[in-house]
Amino acid sequence: MIKENMTDKIIKRFYSITGPLDEYKRQEVDKIGNLSFIGLSSILLLANLPAYYFGLKYPELMSWAYPLFVTITILVAFFWVMTKSRAAQVTSIDLQELDEKEQKQVQHVGLKTGLIFTCFMWLFLPYGSDQAYLTELFSLKVIIGAVIAGLLFGISVHFLVKSRENTD
Amino acid sequence: MNRVKEFRQKVGKSQLALAKEIGVSRQTINMIENNKYNPSLDLCINLARALGTDLNSLFWLEGEYHD
Numbered sequence: 001m002i003k004e005n006m007t008d009k010i011i012k013r014f015y016s017i018t019g020p021l022d023e024y025k026r027q028e029v030d031k032i033g034n035l036s037f038i039g040l041s042s043i044l045l046l047a048n049l050p051a052y053y054f055g056l057k058y059p060e061l062m063s064w065a066y067p068l069f070v071t072i073t074i075l076v077a078f079f080w081v082m083t084k085s086r087a088a089q090v091t092s093i094d095l096q097e098l099d100e101k102e103q104k105q106v107q108h109v110g111l112k113t114g115l116i117f118t119c120f121m122w123l124f125l126p127y128g129s130d131q132a133y134l135t136e137l138f139s140l141k142v143i144i145g146a147v148i149a150g151l152l153f154g155i156s157v158h159f160l161v162k163s164r165e166n167t168d
Numbered sequence: 169m170n171r172v173k174e175f176r177q178k179v180g181k182s183q184l185a186l187a188k189e190i191g192v193s194r195q196t197i198n199m200i201e202n203n204k205y206n207p208s209l210d211l212c213i214n215l216a217r218a219l220g221t222d223l224n225s226l227f228w229l230e231g232e233y234h235d
Contacts, residue, residue, distance in 0.1 A: 022192035024205050089195040096184055097194055 015085055016164075018106070019097045028088040035084075036077050043073055086164070093165045109161050114154020122146035170227050173201040175219040190214040 004012070008021050015029055047069065055062040085091050093106065125145055126136035136142055176186055176197075183201075187194045192211065199205035200215075207215065216226050 019193045020191060022196050023208055023211060024196040024199055025193060089199070092195055094184065094194050097187070 015081070016091050018091075018093050018102055025090050028085065028090045032081055032084045032088070032090075036081050039080075040073065040077050044070065047073075091164055093161065095165065106161065110154045110156075110158025113157045114150045117153040118146050118150025121149045169203060169229050170200065171229070172197070172215060172219070172226060175221055175226060176201075179219055181219075186215075186218055189218045 004021065011017070011026075011029060012021055015032075017025060017029070021029075047066075051062060051066045051069075055066070082091075095103065095106070098106065122137070122142065125142045126133050126139075129136045129142075131139075176183070181189075183197045184194045187197045190211070191214075196205065196207075196211075200207050212223055212227060216223050219226065
């Protein structure tokens with residue numbers, strides 16, 4: 001088997017591919033990536049024209065509207081990439097096919113990502129408050145908020161991974 | 169059309185075992201068997217070797233090809 005280089009590892013991580021990045025998966029990923037690149041670059045280039053025009057007339061409106069538009073466009077592109085790669089079976093998980101390291105990564109993935117997300121939210125949420133960071137960090141409101149966010153995120157990831165397991 | 173599934177079943181290998189032997193994913197074997205993916209020549213040769221046959225028997229079906 002061909003040894004994976006850094007680019008392969010990045011592609012696998014970005015598209016959530018488990019198992020070997022063989023010629024079929026590589027071809028599908030290339031196709032999906034190219035189409036999303038063409039779509040994104042066209043939309044963003046064309047959107048620059050109205051953004052420039054309205055930016056001169058309504059700078060305050062455009063200062064939040066354009067980043068919002070870009071974010072939504074990228075999220076739509078992400079969703080499209082996810083749907084397409086799922087339909088092409090690129091992201092299916094075959095537990096028997098995974099090596100020991102990959103099997104460990106998949107095990108309790110919801111719990112692990114939920115815990116990491118909880119920690120991240122716990123450290124990030126206090127920034128939204130007017131009070132001192134440390135005071136807010138240990139407030140019940142922030143802790144409960146972080147736990148709920150982590151729980152929802154963990155459960156979502158768990159079901160997302162389960163739905164990718166062994167589909168033909 | 170190809171006869172990968174037929175030959176694989178003849179030698180008693182699962183999709184996963186065949187995939188592991190030639191270094192591809194099970195999904196790729198599945199796609200080839202269902203005629204949803206045309207493999208490269210390299211992969212065709214590897215498949216033929218793993219199934220103990222030749223390219224003609226595996227991929228050439230009589231009466232299917234026209235000029």
